[in-house]
Amino acid sequence: MTEPRTNNHSDSPLLPVATPARTRAAVAELLCPQRRLALTAFAVMVASTAVGLLVQPLLGRIVDLAADRGSVDAITTTAALLLAVAVAQGVTAGFGLSLISRLGETTLARLRELFVERALGLPLERIEKAGAGDLTARVTADVSLIAEAIRSALPELARSLLTIVLTLGALALLDWRFLLAALLAVPVQAATARWYVDRAVPLYAEQRRAASAQQQQLLDTIAGSSTVRAFRLEREHTERVTERSWSVVALTMRGVRLVLGFYSRLHIAEYIGLAAVLFTGYWLVRQGSASVGTATAAALYFHSLFAPVNSALVLLDDAQSATASLSRLVGVTDQPPPPERTGSVRSGGVEVTVRGLGHAYRPGHPVLHDIDLTIQHGERVALVGASGAGKTTLARLIAGIQPPTTGTVLIGGVPPTELGAAASRTVALITQETHVFAGPLADDLRLAKPDATDGELRAALDRVDALAWAEALPDGLDTVVGDGGHRLSGAQTQALALARLILADPPLVILDEATAEAGSAGARALEKAVAQAVDGRTALIVAHRLSQAATADRIVVMDAGRVVETGTHDELRAAQGRYAAIWKAWSDTRDTGNHTGNHTHPGPHTS
Template sequence: MAEAATERDTTGRRAMALFAPYRGRLVLIALAILTTSALGVITPFLTQRVFDDALFVAGGPRLGLLTTLVGAMIGIAVVSAAIGIGQTYLTTVLGNEVMRSLRDRLFAHLQRMHLGFFTSTRTGSIQSRLDNDVGGVQSVVTDTASSILGNVVTVVASVIAMLALSWELSLVAFVLLPVFVVLQVRVGRVRRRIAASTQSSLSDMSAITQETLSVSGVLLAKVFGRQEHEIARYRDENERQTTLQVRQTMSGQSFFAVVTGFFALIPAVVYLVAGLLAANGDAGLSAGTLVAFTTLQTRLLFPIVNLLRVSLDVQTSLALFRRIFEYLDLVPQLRESPTARPLTTAQARGEVEFRDVWFRYPGEEGDRTDAAPWALEDLSLRIAPGRLAAIVGPSGAGKTTLSSLVPRLYDTDAGAVLLDGVDVRELTLASLPDLVGMVTQESYLFHASIAENLRYAAPDATDARLRAAARAANIAEHIESLPDGYDTMVGERGYRLSGGEKQRVAIARVILSDPKVLVLDEATSALDTTSERLVQQALESVMAGRTTIAIAHRLSTILSADVIFAMDRGRVVEHGTHDELLARDGLYAQLYAEQFGGGAVEARCADGVRFADGKVLAQREARGPDAA
């Protein structure tokens, strides 16, 4: 219980801190609230004067005084309404700006999280925190501060005025308030638990929607005939969400009904007590006093009920704030060193070195437990500037892991990755994407035009640069044949383009970024022979004059690489040229034999394409009579 209370206090303080940059506006809102509350308390006393001094007096109504008092009451109503409009504007703007700042902060923080966080967390869950959780507290943030202050001021002023009019009647009006406060705390605990479950359900619904209604998800469901299963899964979670929403809405309604009913009955009890006091000779309760008191008591009902409701809303929102702060408290694994310096493409030569590197993948929150296996173990290698280095090995050998460390998608646990002799951790994060470009097996394209996807790498690129990059990537002719040309929408994840077309658009995008080091992570392994040839020809342009690291599954693509590194279980077990490694009869020779059955690669890969000295050489040797 004590830990939970401490956690709530901490969450509450952090939520209040969100308002710190807006102190000036808070002061204006507070002044508006104090003014309207003070004016509201004056009205019952004017009502008392109307009854006791202007209407029911000897000699008949005093019309002059009555006109003055009524004019004052009208003036107070008009002024209060005008101030209320301004107050509503200020609180609405303030609340939405606080939410905007919170969303910006959360989104920016998530952008800085390490890649492992996103591979271990469902995208729908992340979106739910950003949309549903932040949206869930928006109304509370927008209205709560002003509501609490306004209602507190109104309650305090009304209580003082009621005590001034009659302390005996005040005891009758306040006798059950402590009981209501205790009940409100208990109801708040229930609503907080329900709110947490509701947001968790919303997160699951968002994840289901994101996974199953994406192009890939819909395609998978259709291929395996699982549409009804997905419909049932969504229906079940939606039913759970509906039940939780009803529970959250109804929790505390009986409590508020009791409170409202109690305050509705108080005027009758007050009249009874006033009659008893008058019967006992208490002449202090005039008609005006009684009307003023019941007016104040009725006016007290709404702020008290609002305070109880707001208190419950605050407790509910604390559950949502806690979910938001859980993400904000995640520590990005990749942090920039205070002494980090930029390295420009013009300055860089392109030398890449792995020096005694050890690496294991982090968990969801960035921790690396001892139980996690090593993905790379004591790995060392060096690639000279401008050379083509191929990385080969069986599945799970650590090839993609190695390629992820060069652009610093992860940091090593031990050892270092160096560019031109400088540890990548000593380079600014902003300069690394300019130095290292990547073409992956699955190229991601946004649901935007081809031009917009290309300009993602170079926002200021001219149309001429776009066309030049497209020509270099062997995709310009196809783009220009489309009805909308470079303005053609590629669809979700680029699904309106073929695999080879997407890869060539991705290559054009890399050409625009003009990196010094190029990483090719099995960029052609999922393509057919024709698409592979076109993509490999496109890669010639982007590889020229750059250090290239090619992660290869098809050995036919890297036969003439300057150096081939064969990896197994996170280690480099051998390296050399194609002929040297075949002569050693080691892991590379085994992989080669498995793919080509020991025959000549030219016989099995006629019309294939391979890299040599950063160039692409087309092999068009005639098939032999015994070729398979």
């Protein structure tokens, strides 16, 4: 079971967080296939701890031999046994910890795989509402925190707990009264642990949410830096970043104060337990019920508990923080996978039907109003309109990124939000923000078709006039591109996206200003590549340049969220309506640029 969370620092709903019970159940499910490894690790650690517990009785034996003036040979033999115990414990402890580390790393790897699988299947609308910062924080900070806990805290916690249990058992074997004396510290330790956990769980969960909000604000500010500067909102955004950063600092300081209070209470428990064991040893020796060596062993046993008990309780700090992060990952991994759809789509194009479509990102503020639109099989339709007319919103609704507020969208008779796994084979959405993945160029292309041959890769590049520059790269299609690799220009990046489109071969293509980043120098070549890539497919193009719209089969003109004109380029120019006015303004600007010798001005954009 997962709980929806709301960001306390904004109105955006965060991605779900699993309940503690569900988190424990998820961990058990991940460990289940590795039961044999888990049992082997446990057995080795028990053996290692048991061997280590021989140290105290052997030291007690040396004390008794010294008190009774025992022989040198007896003391030497006991010392040799101590050395053998140390070696045996070191070897078994190292082997056991390596098994625990392998268990933890394997489990974490599987958790990562599930997280990525489910995260990629989340509806884009949900991710956008939550903010990219929340998802980014989970896949970076939360995973790192859990990984660190598995590599250091988990092995140490396992060893500490085993040491505590077996040491208490050893105390009982010496004399049950030593065990009772040692247990006097337990109520204080238990109360300390309860006090800490009750405060730490909500505190660390709040810290993770605050960190997500901080990261989202940083992403918003940096990604929108040009807009921030244009509207002179630097101070406002700086104040928001500062506010959320100080919120994280305040929560961190609360955590520091909590840990300090935790340690002070633990020290009180240690003093109580040690005093009780020493008094019990003195009393038993006076009565003749125990030797000095036995009392010494008991005191050493209890003193040896300081480290594992404190370690186990202190590791609650890491455990609670890691648990909070783990519940955030499980919240995503518990999301259902995209539903499979058995139906097939018609190759060579698909019909798109929009009826009574309306949409509002906020209640009471509609951005689309009662839109009716039909795109026939293989038809290429261009959306034209001023910025804010609703073109991108309409394109996103048809792509199935989010469901409309009112009305219906059907792709081949099916709502795009219900296509499930078939969506990626049916609809391709290409925007101006195309990502180049780090790695060889050929691998980047094969993201669209993993089994594509080198010949198919070259054919796709050739169809969008990109083969020449791709083969001219230092290592051809094996050239590493993306972060740390060869840098591609804006036009080359968009051509790469179009080549992926050809390899994926979807019947419906939606281009949202896909040539906007090319610049006027490469615009004409890229527009030609777009035409070749969408040939034979149903295409909806949010036209960045009117030259794109002019070559479309049909043009749809939008204004204030409504369709105000539709027709071919020649029909709309002859109608002397809004499109004709936009076209005239664009033509005049282009002509002015040509007359002044300025060949870099692309003319007024339609968005």
